Amino acid sequence: MRTGIELREARVRYGPLEALHGVSIAAPSPGLTVLLGRNGSGRTTALRALAGTVPLATGTVTWDGTDVTRLTAHARARRGLCFVPDGQAVFGHLTVAENLGLSGPGDKADIAPALAAYPELRPLLPRPAGTLSGGEQRMLALSRALLASDARVILIDEPTQGMSPAVASRTYDLLIALSTRGPGTCVMTAEQRLPPGLREHAGRTAVVVHELRRGAVVFSGEATELSRPRPSA
Structure with a gap:
């Protein structure tokens, strides 16, 4: 398993506030990586740092072993990074048709795969x-x-x-399939909690989890290693 994209000792500041405190996370390629954490944990900031939409105060972003920290978000997109923000x-x-058409060259985008994945979009x-x-809108953005x-790294x-x-369950089936396509697609998502059933996908592709809390990593490992939540009393 090789690393697709990685943050190394990354610190991100918004004015006087530090959102990431020396965070190191790596995503396999091919494979699916999930960043877990509550609101304010730093998971969204970590995605944005990888995408290049927020600068690092210190640390590096590496992609296939190459330092891309100084590359702009547009340059990373041209290299094959696709970022789907939360808003x-x-x-x-x-x-909807015009949005889907932007995914291909000129007016020749084949939107059939998107409509097969999300038939709910056809009447829209x-x-x-x-x-x-x-x-x-999430279905459209993911489509x-x-x-x-040509995407080699997809951040969602x-x-x-x-x-x-x-x-939602169908969406993660699609993301699992996406993470195994081609020579190696690196897919990373940010979630508040581990999606149901994702542990069972571990046999089909690498499912790596990094849990963040208050801007620091508190767990890194396979999805099957993450402690299951205890049932409520």
């Missing part, structure tokens, strides 16, 4: 994306990532936010 992940003034194709529900055939913040349990 403003679609173009609200464009239709002529609608402006900004009029969709939160769950529908664009599915259509990015809260992929199942607003989705029904059935669609």
Whole structure:
């Protein structure tokens, strides 16, 4: 198993506040990595640091063993990094069909795979994306990532936010399949808790978990090693 993308001793500051305190996390390629943590834990900041949308105060970002810390977010995208943030992940003034069309060269994007993954989008194709529900917008944003055939690293913040349990389960099936496609796709998501059933996927692909708390890593390992939550009394 080789490392796809990695933060090394990363510190990120927002003004006087430090959001990441020397965080080191590595994501395998191919494989699925989940960043766990409550709001304010630093998981979203870690994704943004990897994507290049927030600068590091200290530390490095490496990709396939190469230091890309100084590369802009646009340069990382051109190299094959796809980032799906937790908000403003679609173009609200464009239709669903137009959003999907942006995933391919010119007007020749084949949107069939996206509609096969999320058939719920088919009747919504002529609608402006900004009029969709939160769950529908997440489906659209993830569909664009599915259509990015040249993506080597895919970072997704809260992929199942607003989705029904059935669609959320299907989404993680899609992400597992995505993490095993081609020569090696590195998929990393950020979640508040480990999605149900993800431990059982460990036999199909590497499922790595990094848990953050208050800007520091408190656990790193396989999903099967993470302690299961205790049932409520």
